[in-house]
Amino acid sequence: MPVGVVVRRRPGATRWAKWSWRPVALLPGAGPAEWKELRREGEVVDFHAGTLPLTVHRKETGAYLEALSARPPSAFVVLRPGAxxxxxxxVTASPFLAQDHLDAGDEIVERLEMPPALTAWLADFVDRHHVEERFRKRRRDEVDTELVEDGRGDPRIRQAADVYRSPAGRKR
Structure with missing residues (x-):
């Protein structure tokens, strides 16, 4: 589904940042646009920054359930620094993917409330494709621990006591 993103530009809070940019709204089904001015109040301007596809996958319905169960249901927008x-x-409905982008630290990741049309569309997709998976605890591999000599240290050292001895200073 194409989703438009509204980004608000306001004056920066410090002398090092002239402007502060923040996504503020989503427009489901929006047409193409590129930084089209929507509203201006003094120095604060709202732009339709662009329209991106919100792509969903059948295997990620668990992540979408997380987004739908949030109050309010949320989608995420990722902005990268530009000149x-x-x-x-x-634009994603997966909080897990948004978290991956937050880990980088140089991108702006904003959680936005999903409009009702987008919430209904995503809920319908999840209803049709979600398959509950039973939790299965993984078992460890059967490893014979007797085959490994643990705590022996460096095999190049002959005496076991040398492993624990601090190195002697060299005389020059």
């Missing part, structure tokens, strides 16, 4: 203004990178 003059940020670059619209991704």
């Amino acid at each position: 003059e203004r940020p670059v619209l990178h991704l």
Whole structure:
């Protein structure tokens, strides 16, 4: 589904950042646009920054259930730093994918409330494709621990006592 992203530009809080950019709204089913000005109040401007596809996959329905169960149901927008203004990178309904982008630290990741149309569309997709998987605890491999001599140290050292001795200083 194509989703438009509204980004708000306001004056920066410090002298090092001229502008502060923040995604503020989603527009499901929006047409193409590139930084089209929507509203202006003094120096604060709302732009339709662009439209990206919100792509969903059958195997990730567990992540979408997390997004739908949040109050309010949420989607995530990722902006990357650009020369003059940020670059619209991704719109996702997966909080796990959003977390991956937060780990990098240089991208703006914003959680936004899903509009009702987007919530209904995603809930319908999850209802049709979600398969509950039973939790299965993995078993460890059967390893014979008697075959490994543990705590022996460096095999190049002949005496076991040398493993624990601190190195002697060299005389020059």
